[in-house]
Amino acid sequence: MLMNLNRLYDWATDEVLKTPTMTMRGPLPGWDIIRTATPEKMEHILKTKFDNYIKGQHFSSLYSDFAGVAMLTADGSVWKLQHRFAIPNFSTQMIRGLVLSSF
Structure with a gap:
């Protein structure tokens, strides 16, 4: 990650797209984050089950x-x-x- 600070968003997208589910869950200092690149999962996170993602x-x-x-x-x-x-x-x-x- 540190080697990619100049292209952080592109790097994060590339990493998610490499996964079979196009979704990653991983910690950052102080947080547990979810990254996804599928419209269905975005809808799930941002609308359908929003209350699950505090x-x-x-x-x-x-x-x-x-x-x-x-x-x-x-x-x-x-x-x-x-x-x-x-x-x-x-x-x-x-x-x-x-x-x-x-x-």
Whole structure:
């Protein structure tokens, strides 16, 4: 990992894609993290079973300066409120448009 600090996100993606399930679970200092590259597992983590993946106060306090109190940093009822307001903005057409515009 240290040899890849200049391309950390690319390296992390490469590592996940090497696994048969395209999902990795591994500790970082102070955290147990999950990385995945499949849409189905992302939906499971971010929507279907969101309550199973608690971020906790430590994560929220580190990232709230960057992301505010939003879906990415919230748990429980705060997350549900943020999710309800954000979901209409993530339609299939909007996401398809973002993907196509990146090429």
